[in-house]
Amino acid sequence: MNRVTPSSQSQQVTAALQASLARLQATQDQISSGRRLGKPSDSPTDTATAMSLRSDHQRNEQLDRAIDDGSARLATADQALMQTDTLLLRVRQLLLAGSNDTNTAAERSAMAAELDQLRSSLLDVANTRYLGQPVFAGTQDTENAYDVSGAYLGNTSPVERRVTTGPDRVAVGITGPEAFGTLFADPAAAGGLGVLARAADALRTGDRTAMQQALTDVDAASDTVRTSQSIVGSRTSRLESVKTVGAAATTRMETQLSTVEGIDLAKALTDLSIQQSAYQAALSATAKVIQPSILDFLR
Known part of the structure; x- marks a missing residue:
């Protein structure tokens, strides 16, 4: 039987938070630049067309x-x-x-x-x-x-x-x-x-x-x-x-x-609002789930 340790739980939560933050930053970058293609990996097909x-x-x-x-x-x-x-x-x-x-x-x-x-x-x-x-x-x-x-x-x-x-x-x-x-x-x-x-x-x-x-x-x-x-x-x-x-x-x-490189500004702003709310909610939930132990105070 596998046991979920506080350390593994913390790593999973941190990874989830980082992924959420990465999506939020990507949307912010798209809005600031007006482009959805920041690098070729964003869409290889569209990148080739744009080039x-x-x-x-x-x-x-x-x-x-x-x-x-x-x-x-x-x-x-x-x-x-x-x-x-x-x-x-x-x-x-x-x-x-x-x-x-x-x-x-x-x-x-x-x-x-x-x-x-x-x-x-x-x-x-x-x-x-x-x-x-x-x-x-x-x-x-x-x-x-x-x-x-x-x-x-x-x-x-x-x-x-x-x-x-x-x-x-x-x-x-x-x-x-x-x-x-x-x-x-x-x-x-x-x-x-x-x-x-x-x-x-x-x-x-x-x-x-x-x-x-x-x-x-x-x-x-x-x-x-x-x-x-x-x-x-x-x-x-x-x-x-x-x-x-x-x-x-x-x-x-x-x-x-x-059309190939640009963003739908209205959609991007809506996505940004949703992602910001999701990220803040994730931070709040994480703070409640992961409580500091006595070892955190002894370090």
Whole structure:
């Protein structure tokens, strides 16, 4: 016949109290953190699901940063192209005015000087930077897209970003030759002069045939700039569409993650109240069951 000794009784009661306290502390931790998964052993299956969701969420955040970077780069290029279009309009006005017989050689010379300044301004626009890099230089690591002579220093590979989970990459820029064509330099022309330089020379010489040709070339250059703006706009629209889809996916992931990891606060508070009452009752009952013996006072 087994005999229940005070020592074994005390150990059992202590173990029961510790288990009750552990449950109470676990519930308190869940309420304070808002999560029911404190460690993998709490639920291995849910932990694996949560890890997968967090991995997907981090990947989406990385793609979102790439989209934001691409959108900002495209916005910078679009602003530069808008400035270019405005400056080319002034170039066209000068050519039209210079073609008028009422202008003297001195007046046309002044127009040519202004056109030279416009060319310098357009070169500055073509060398527009984003985060310290020229936006129209492609992927080339160079200080400027064009030098002072109008020679292109970049390459023909546009900057790309991966903005989806698939293998495709989206161009988030446009290269100088695509945007500005032969405005600054033209290998096919005499001396390699670009449209702007030829237009200034035509004004200085008063050659109306050359001015008419320059006017045609400027109009073609303006069309190229507007086409580039359309390309930039379509790429921006695609990034915005991808961002919208990504935001919806991120919201779904956060909802799923909250469902997997989160707690039912109302239920957790009810459980906490019950566990606190049970623990206090257990302490009270234990104090009555386990009475100190004379040996406890002799120790």
